[in-house]
Amino acid sequence: MTHDTSPTLIPVPAEWARRAKIDAETYTLKYRQSVDDPHAFWAEELKRIDWIKAPTEISDVSWSKDDLHIRWFADGVLNACYNCVDRHLPARQNDVAIIWEGDDPSMDRKVTYGQLHDEVRRFANVLKDMGVKKGDRVTIYLPMIVEAAYAMLACARIGAVHSVVFGGFSPDSIAGRIEDCRSEWVITANEGLRGGKTIALKHNVDKALEKVSGVKGVLVVRHTRASVAMNVGRDQWYDNVAARVDLECPCEPMQAEDPLFILYTSGSTGKPKGVLHTTGGYLVWASMTHEYVFDYRPGEIYWCTADVGWVTGHTYIVYGPLANGATTLMFEGIPTYPGPDRFWQIIDKHKVEIFYTAPTAIRALERLGDAHVKKHSRKSLRLLGTVGEPINPAAWTWYWDVVGDRRCPVVDTWWQTETGGALITPLPGATDLKPGSASTPMFGIQPDLVDADGKFLKGAASGNLVLKTSWPGQMRTVYGDHQRFIDTYFSTYPGLYFTGDGARRDADGYWWITGRVDDVINVSGHRLGTAEVESALVAHPKVAEAAVVGFPHDIKGQGIYCYVTVNQDVEPDEMLEAELRQWVRDDIGPIASPDAIQFAPALPKTRSGKIMRRILRKIAEGELNNLGDTTTLADPGVVEDLLANRKSA
Ligand code: WTA
Secondary structure (H helix, E strand, O other): OOOOOOOOOEOOOHHHHHHOOOOHHHHHHHHHHHHHOHHHHHHHHHHHOOOOEOOOOOEEEEOOOOOOEEEEOOOOEEOHHHHHOHHHOOOOOOOEEEEEEOOOOOOEEEEEHHHHHHHHHHHHHHHHHHOOOOOOEEEEEOOOOHHHHHHHHHHHHHOOEEEEOOOOOOHHHHHHHHHHOOOOEEEEEOOEEEOOEEEOHHHHHHHHHOOOOOOOEEEEEOOOOOOOOOOOOOEEEHHHHHOOOOOOOOOOOEEOOOEEEEEEEOOOOOOOEEEEEEOHHHHHHHHHHHHHHOOOOOOOEEEEOOOOOOHHHHHHHHHHHHHOOOEEEEEOOOOOOOOOOHHHHHHHHHOOOEEEEOHHHHHHHHHOOOHHHHOOOOOOOOEEEEEOOOOOHHHHHHHHHHHOOOOOOEEEEEOOHHHOOOOEOOOOOOOOEOOOOOEOEOOOOOEEEEOOOOOEOOOOEEEEEEEOOOOOOOOOEEOOOHHHHHHHHOOOOOOOEEEEEEEEEOOOOOEEEEEEOOOEEEEOOEEEEHHHHHHHHHOOOOEEEEEEEEEEEOOOEEEEEEEEEEOOOOOOOHHHHHHHHHHHHHHOOHHHOOOEEEEOOOOOEEOOOOEOHHHHHHHHHOOOOOOOOOOOEOOOHHHHHHHHOOOOO
């Protein structure tokens, strides 16, 4: 893909400057206030939430390694579900909260705020009936159906902590996540549907529960007609229990710093970590960013194509939009089923005004040709957004030109599971756009650049992206492992939050995120640790050693390149290659399927035995003339073999 670096500047369209809540001048003023007088700024913004007891404390934060704590609005009391549902009643009783569009285009449904209130209370009472209590961790492994939102909100209502596991993860991955947070409850469905294929969710849960003990109850939503094995005493059909519970269910008053959810995400080392978000700060951040980034007003039809299994689904399908009384669309399927125009067909069908998706989807759809897009009018669209990985200027320009007909601003939102919501992003009525740039910081966010030694870089520069101060949506800890939280984010550059991303700041102060600088890779917007794939590979009985790196991939953003050394008595062949690919899929999930597997008699190591990943990355990237210094290698001959047997993926 060509990387157009022309410094095109697309000014804020006049009608956006007029209508938007935040225009350029307001942005500058509010940003200054948020940085110079955060107390006053947040004292005002926290009012967007209905508090049972309004906070008087704004923040109490220390990023010092010896006393790391992050607290926002700590003496406030609230309930997140109340803010997303009850408070919109009775005024919005008949307004649509969720538009659900099935994998099968003939299936859809609209849920009003009044109905959402009933469904969530019912769901909450079902959880109570099972025995779920405040503070319990509830694992949710559901497809993109309305019950996923009900389940999350029902947990929030009764003060249980949800841990949503993406439906594309394997039984092993589910088991690991259940075990890590000692979750006793699982909510799943008999089956999921994606692109006309079924996904055996309940079966995966059964397999996971063979590997982990302590789960007392499994609740099964009936989504397809398939019958599934039910383990008597442990498993119950949701509809059976729902038929016998009543509707009354008060909202549990929660302290602002009580946990709202755990979401597992990959890091550069070890197992995925349980990112913990708490109630008050997260909700203020979700609501505020959803309103400003999308210039959202109730009544507008808003669609974020993420899955609720990822943080984008948490913040920008469920909590942000519903806190703002929005109409949020939930889509069960994939962009190319039943045809390559599904997204655009849905946009016309439901008159979607705001559309938020991932660069990988944009690139894949661009490749299929403009005709599929142009077949549909898309005249309802006003605003486009992207998230999840860097968007190359060519894909950005296609999105703007072809999808948005050069009418709709594109907001490229940079953030992370850890940040709770968007941190660097244009605002449609305030920011002149540069294709490929996430542009400017959200209120209260102070990004900066450091070099490898932690020295601040001035002016236009490239370096490692750090944040200098806390914001309400920041994660509070790694569940069950506060030291890992400190080590991962606050130890590289003392006093700063290290994002793991590289970035460039241009002469206008715009931010360009260049991608991860650690061993995290971003495959089709799905975040994976190379260490996770390596540990899956070396668990295979025929594998002696493995090293995994990312490489640029036209559609996926990054692909997965594996170097594998087999045991001495093993002859590597195509069959073993296929077997290893399947092995990784079984261990982590289909999203971790290797794009290339290269068998190597040995890996390049330093004399002290450290694998030189830099060289492996260069080879995978195809930068063969630019391997850098190889003189520190224990056996330089290894590289010759790697070059000779390089896989083109
Ligand atoms: C990357 C997803 C460039 C980045 C919300 C980050 C991006 C990681 C962008 C977090 C963007 C996300 N431009 N890169 N607009 N958005 N990223 O935790 O590398 O799944 O660190 O959160 O995705 O991925 P995560």
